[in-house]
Amino acid sequence: MAFIGFSTGALELGNFQEALRLMSGTSMTAVELSALRLHELPVLVSALRSLNLEQFSYVSVHAPSRFSADEEGGVIELLRQIPNGWPIIVHPDTIHDFEKWTRFGNQLALENMDRRKPDGRSAEELSRWFDRFPAARLCFDLAHAHQCDRTMTEAFRILLGFRERICQLHISELDSAGHHFPLSYGTMQAFSEIAPLILADSPVILESLNPLPGAGDDVQKAWIELEAHRASAAVGREEMFPVASTLPGQITIPSGSVLA
């Protein structure tokens, strides 16, 4: 059984507590606790013991996406408090001192980058990072790979080279400026092309930005289920949602369908 869920930052930017509350009672079985902005990390780490994560069989933490060399030591000290079994997702370009990160071993999960970044985008660039961190795993961001190469050839190359290292997938739609959106038909089609190459048990973390912030809980929860269904359909996992789902407004989604 593969796990699926959301990044807390996608559901509620900067408010992981609220994001967890939105996911409670849904069928989500995975979560990525997001501390993308540096100031979010100490708050998240101090709250770890009090979070109710019983619903989730897979938990990861996303490290800040920007910090200076001077701040790196403090970031690492905080990340050391993350339970060993939880992968720590790191953008390669944030790393200043390689030596400091080697201690994380296979808890370190490097993420392939979007095209705004100068490194870590292609299989070739990633291979240099894995040479430096041989035990590290890969958070394979399909949206980043798709933004770098619409044909998904680079995604194909990344999968051929590093499929065994993948600890989780990131799934969302990304525009050319790097903003995350809910999945569109074209993107789902593109992802489905490389789906057979992805190991069946790779957890899926959605980064689709919640388009309904402030709406009623049942509407947001229905969107969470719908988007998760679309993501699982895009990577060929219809079996995760074998029964037709029903949306508010009685919209029926046949199993295995791909919606625009």
Place this chain on the structure above:
Amino acid sequence: MSGSPCAGQSGSPLGELERKLGCSWKNIENARQRTRIALQQLSKIIEGKPGPDTSVIVHGSLARHECTQGSDLDWTLLVDSQADAEDQRTFLAIRTALGSDSVFKDLDLNKPGPEGTFGALEFSQPIVHFIGGEEDSNSNTTRRVLLLLEAEPIGVRRAAFDRVRKGVLKRYIDEDRRLLQRGYERKGVRWVPLFLLNDFARYWRTIAVDFAYKQFDRGNEGYALRNFKLGVSRKLLFASGLLACFWCDPRISKNEKQEPSKLSLIDCLDRFLSLTPLERIALFFTKHLNTSESEFLRETARELFCSYDAFLGLLNDSDKRQHLKGLRQEEEETDEVFKEAWKTRRFFRRAIQDMFLGEVSPLRDLSIERGVF
């Protein structure tokens, strides 16, 4: 036209083939060396000008790594981004930088030809979307096919080029409905991408027809030199494209890991086409020289590369080049330089024919079955 024993071209399929054949092709190596210097200098000249969604691309002899004295500086600015009028300003800045007289003097290059295909701005959308149909103009076809066969991005901005080239390849592969499927009567799957092969063939015939058009349009001016290039470097380009299509077949590439998936074929083509045309041909020979047909292939490879070496030697001789350029049609039969060029062209043609259609060539069956009818 025999090669002398020594090594060169290290680190490329050409170097490996030289070693296997015990040859050295000095004119090819000199042209590659000259190209390396030119590309480095051109990269410096455009430094800081192209944006993140653009690539400056060189074509022609620069892209083939066959720069000789008087080669044209054929370049385009490829844009693959949101519509932005600023791209025109970028283009003008690059055109000014690449158009200064000192560039042509220092690098011994000529300005782009008068057709307007080069020294121009080009956009990814028509290149990717218009394959065939009314919108696929002569210049659109030229830009698209050259993007695959004879193009190299210069400077640090290469991503737009990489994206668009893969995008074009995906069109050819995705829309080839029976690619990788078993035919009704055939035993194995079809690996050769026929949509792509047909467009390469169409482009090759377009060049040949345009050759006659230019003859008509320019009143035979420069006929002998153009004829020489058509029969050697243009033919090489087509041959390397045809080979790229056949390279998708693991029997030809000898790649046992080649997967029968369309993404795998795009990957295979993208890698193969990132080589220069001569390197593509050299890679084919190096892969097949250890087979039972090796003696035939050795002879064919020697003749092909030695004649091409002679071609570049002649082009790099400015006196002979100028002589050919100014030669009148009625002088050809008795002209010694023209005879030399004609002989080189004939040797090259025979070698190419042997490579694809020779009795024991590994490419023979595919050439007949897929390349002719």
